[in-house]
Amino acid sequence: MKVQNNKAWFMVLPVLVLVAISAIIPLMTVVNYSVQDTFGNNEFFWVGMEWFQEILASERFHNALMRTLLFSGLILAIEIPLGIAVALAMPRRGIGVSVCLVLMALPLLIPWNVVGTIWQVFGRVDIGLLGHTLASLGIDYNYTQDTLDAWLTLIAMDVWHWTSLVVLLCYSGLAAIPEVYYQAARIDGASRWAIFRYIQLPKIKRVLVIALLLRFMDSFMIYTEPFVVTGGGPGNATTFLSIDLVQMAIGQFDLGPAAAMSLIYFLIILLVSWVFYTVMTIDDNEEQSASAKGRS
Amino acid sequence: MLELQNISRKIGDEVYLDNVSLRLNRGELNILLGPTLSGKTSLMRVMAGLDKPDSGDVRFDGKSVLGMPVQKRNVAMVYQQFINYPSLTVFENIASPLRVARVEKSQIVKRVDEVAELLQLQAVLQRTPDSLSGGQQQRVALARALIRQADLVLLDEPLANLDYKLREELRAELPVLFAEMGAVLVYATTEPTEALLLGGNTACMHQGKIAQFGSTLELYRHPEALRSAEIFSDPPLNITALECSAGKLQIQGNKQIIDLPFNSLANGDYTLGIRPHHLRLEKMGTDDIALNGSVTVTEITGSESFVHFEFENRPWVALLHGIEEFSENEIVRFYVRPRDVLVFDSHDKLVVEHCANELSPEQ
Numbered sequence: 001m002k003v004q005n006n007k008a009w010f011m012v013l014p015v016l017v018l019v020a021i022s023a024i025i026p027l028m029t030v031v032n033y034s035v036q037d038t039f040g041n042n043e044f045f046w047v048g049m050e051w052f053q054e055i056l057a058s059e060r061f062h063n064a065l066m067r068t069l070l071f072s073g074l075i076l077a078i079e080i081p082l083g084i085a086v087a088l089a090m091p092r093r094g095i096g097v098s099v100c101l102v103l104m105a106l107p108l109l110i111p112w113n114v115v116g117t118i119w120q121v122f123g124r125v126d127i128g129l130l131g132h133t134l135a136s137l138g139i140d141y142n143y144t145q146d147t148l149d150a151w152l153t154l155i156a157m158d159v160w161h162w163t164s165l166v167v168l169l170c171y172s173g174l175a176a177i178p179e180v181y182y183q184a185a186r187i188d189g190a191s192r193w194a195i196f197r198y199i200q201l202p203k204i205k206r207v208l209v210i211a212l213l214l215r216f217m218d219s220f221m222i223y224t225e226p227f228v229v230t231g232g233g234p235g236n237a238t239t240f241l242s243i244d245l246v247q248m249a250i251g252q253f254d255l256g257p258a259a260a261m262s263l264i265y266f267l268i269i270l271l272v273s274w275v276f277y278t279v280m281t282i283d284d285n286e287e288q289s290a291s292a293k294g295r296s
Numbered sequence: 297m298l299e300l301q302n303i304s305r306k307i308g309d310e311v312y313l314d315n316v317s318l319r320l321n322r323g324e325l326n327i328l329l330g331p332t333l334s335g336k337t338s339l340m341r342v343m344a345g346l347d348k349p350d351s352g353d354v355r356f357d358g359k360s361v362l363g364m365p366v367q368k369r370n371v372a373m374v375y376q377q378f379i380n381y382p383s384l385t386v387f388e389n390i391a392s393p394l395r396v397a398r399v400e401k402s403q404i405v406k407r408v409d410e411v412a413e414l415l416q417l418q419a420v421l422q423r424t425p426d427s428l429s430g431g432q433q434q435r436v437a438l439a440r441a442l443i444r445q446a447d448l449v450l451l452d453e454p455l456a457n458l459d460y461k462l463r464e465e466l467r468a469e470l471p472v473l474f475a476e477m478g479a480v481l482v483y484a485t486t487e488p489t490e491a492l493l494l495g496g497n498t499a500c501m502h503q504g505k506i507a508q509f510g511s512t513l514e515l516y517r518h519p520e521a522l523r524s525a526e527i528f529s530d531p532p533l534n535i536t537a538l539e540c541s542a543g544k545l546q547i548q549g550n551k552q553i554i555d556l557p558f559n560s561l562a563n564g565d566y567t568l569g570i571r572p573h574h575l576r577l578e579k580m581g582t583d584d585i586a587l588n589g590s591v592t593v594t595e596i597t598g599s600e601s602f603v604h605f606e607f608e609n610r611p612w613v614a615l616l617h618g619i620e621e622f623s624e625n626e627i628v629r630f631y632v633r634p635r636d637v638l639v640f641d642s643h644d645k646l647v648v649e650h651c652a653n654e655l656s657p658e659q
Contacts, residue, residue: 183346184379189367189396202383 033259051260061261063236064244065268068220071240075158075219080212082159083166088200090171101171104164116228119157123229143230147237150230154238157225162215169211173204206280213276220269241265297321298448298480303342303352305504312338313349314504320480322447325471325496327512328484330527335504336484340450343482344371356447369448372441372479376453378433380425386412386436387421393444411443414473431462438466442473449474451483455490467493488530492516500524522567522644531572531602534612538566538639545639549608552588557634561647569638572602575614575630584631589614591622603628 034051036044055061090100107115123143125131134141143153177200185195201208223242226232232239232247239247245265249258298320305313313335320326328336341347342354345366353360361369372393380389387408394404412418415435425433434454441449451470455463471494474481485491491498491512498515500507500523508515508524519525526533539548540561547554547568556568575587589605589612596602601620604613605628614630622628641647 178377178379180375180377180379183341184373184375186346186366187344187371187373188393190392198381198383202381205383 030259030262033255034263035256037256047256051256052264055257055261055264060244061264064239064241067238068240068242071154071222072216072219074155075162076212076215078155078159079163079166079215080208083163083211084170084204084208086163086167087170087174088196090167092175101168104167104171107161107164108168110161112224113228115157115161116225119153119160119225120229123153145234147234150234150238153229154226157229158219158222161225162218166211166215169207170204173207174200177203209276209280213273213280216276217269217273220272297357298343299353299355300339300343301353301355303339303349303354305338305342305347305349311504313342316352316504316506318499318506318509320482320497322480323475323478324481325475325494326480326482327491327494327496327498328482328501329486329488329491329498330501331486334501334527336501337452338504339501340373340452340482340484343448344373344450345369370444370446371448371450372444372446373450373452374434374437374441374454376456378425378430378437378457380433380436380440382426383424385422385424386417386428389425389436390417390421390439390443393440397444407443411439414442415439430458431466434458434466438470438473442477445477445479447479449477449479449481451481453484453486456486470494471496488516488528491528498528500527502527518646519638520646522569522640522646525569525638525640525646529571531613531615533638534570534572534575534607534610536568536608536610536612538568540564540566547587547608551608554585554587556585556637556639557583558639561639565642566647567640567644569640570612570632570636571638572613572615574632574636575612575616576632577616577620577628577630579631580633583634585634585637587630587632588627589630591624591626591628593624594620594622596621 035046035048037047037051038044086104091097110118122128123131123141125135125142131141131143140146141149143149181199181203182195185199190198221242222240223246226238226240227243227246230238232243241261242265245258245261248254248261298318300316300318303313303316304311316335316339318326328339330336338347342349345354345361345364348362354362356369381392384392390408390411391404394407399407408421409418412421415438417432417435417439420428420432425436428436434457438454441451454470455466458466467490470483483494483496485494495512497510498512499509500515502523507527508520515524516528519528522535526535536547536549538556539546540563542563543561545556545558545561545566547556587607589607591603591605592611593604594601595604596619599618601616601618602613603616603620603622604611606612639647
């Protein structure tokens with residue numbers, strides 16, 4: 001017989017209260033805003049799904065979403081292969097290991113807004129090392145006026161800031177591969193590519209999926225760095241979803257549409273993360289059921 | 297035939313291999329026996345061509361292969377860990393050496409099927425190694441070694457990571473599987489029992505040196521030197537100092553003086569060696585040698601008892617049949633037949649051995 005014991009609820013109550021205050025209540029406030037309109041004086045009018053329809057149909061949202069997706073795509077396309085390459089090139093033993101690890105960890109320790117400020121100054125044509133050098137080489141570079149330059153600067157900044165994370169994750173995966181695998185491959189006469197494709201890549205697959213997930217979520221939510229460097233400009237060229245959202249909510253004080261947009265934004269990230277998670281666990285589940293069969 | 301001539305290898309100040317010379321024939325099973333860090337794996341790496349010796353020559357079928365890179369030497373190696381390509385199916389794993397060698401497709405399928413049948417892997421050919429049991433994974437690794445039809449097959453403690461039931465099964469199969477290949481077969485192990493069960497030839501290794509090389513059973517029965525007797529004894533060989541003066545060989549202990557019935561030895565210091573299973577509790581013959589020991593601990597495995605005791609300040613052990621229990625510090629009298637006793641001279645060379653007519657080491 002099942003024993004019912006309501007005392008358990010008292011045990012989890014503190015957690016429920018904390019989660020309610022920190023997550024559920026603010027989220028519900030946003031939901032509340034997203035279905036109402038206000039003209040101030042704390043007067044609200046029910047508008048239903050109107051804000052959602054307006055946001056989903058608006059060109060401004062589409063453009064910001066496209067820019068964000070493009071940014072995330074470029075970031076992943078650069079940082080993942082680059083991170084793997086750097087991890088493969090890192091030394092395996094000796095003093096070099098510690099030196100490399102410390103150097104790799106350095107960018108990760110710098111706060112977002114400081115990174116933004118560093119690159120904002122670094123790229124300035126008048127006083128920045130990068131901007132000034134490029135200018136004196138005769139290259140026309142100005143991230144405050146040229147769209148391409150602005151994008152290049154933001155991507156370079158993010159690659160500089162976050163590739164180390166991919167490197168460290170991959171390096172940990174590579175370090176876990178026993179030396180005998182390489183020995184066996186040498187005896188087999190396997191090429192460098194075959195070693196990577198059939199030994200190293202399968203062995204770091206799991207950390208790679210985690211790196212991919214983290215870098216996607218982070219780059220998709222990026223706010224501080226582009227805000228500090230370009231402020232979303234020139235024009236709207238680097239106005240990502242997050243910057244757009246803040247402009248709408250705080251700049252224009254359009255609380256209803258901004259709330260609807262945050263919910264859509266949140267759902268997109270949730271959806272993509274769920275897809276990643278499912279893809280990740282499909283593999284594990286298959287392996288588990290297969291091994292269960294194999295061992296029975 | 298694989299010939300190693302005066303192979304030495306050092307890394308920094310550490311000597312990995314010290315003047316090793318061996319001659320291994322095709323179609324024979326050669327065992328490298330020695331404790332961990334005795335140089336078994338280092339020697340295998342030199343044989344395979346993974347490492348270059350500092351001095352000495354490696355000759356295969358009469359030709360020096362020192363300059364030849366490992367992938368050109370047609371070597372197969374199986375390790376203690378189960379090494380397979382993790383993302384490839386069992387079929388592709390077994391086929392991989394043939395793919396590298398660019399063997400025709402229909403030929404590949406045929407040969408993989410043959411080898412899979414030998415190793416009972418037909419049912420799992422489409423699975424990945426991760427989903428297999430340890431025994432099956434090692435079978436896949438063995439299949440990869442088998443399919444290459446290599447000239448030199450190196451098995452580096454291949455059964456060490458398997459549980460004992462699987463070990464016994466594979467140990468019985470292994471020599472048969474590789475015997476027909478006509479390759480030079482080398483098998484490294486730390487366990488004397490495993491070497492005895494496998495038979496063939498054994499090279500006893502210690503600190504990068506070959507202590508003795510010869511037929512496994514012969515080597516067990518007639519260890520030339522104290523070192524090979526020690527390596528080839530599990531539990532460890534019981535030893536104590538002996539002295540010979542005026543033609544009388546004696547253990548001159550603190551509490552007991554024991555005469556040994558061996559004459560015709562020159563005066564000087566000797567070492568006595570007795571294998572643990574040669575010690576008994578009851579007298580077997582009139583000339584048995586009696587030894588008193590003080591028991592420290594008794595381990596009982598069910599049908600055998602390992603009695604650890606102190607004999608003249610040295611830890612000794614007796615392997616007795618049946619269940620024998622003693623309390624701590626109890627003085628127990630053990631007997632050993634003179635024919636079971638090994639006596640080594642001051643250079644650790646065997647001078648007296650009476651166990652020649654013993655048939656099986658288990659008796």
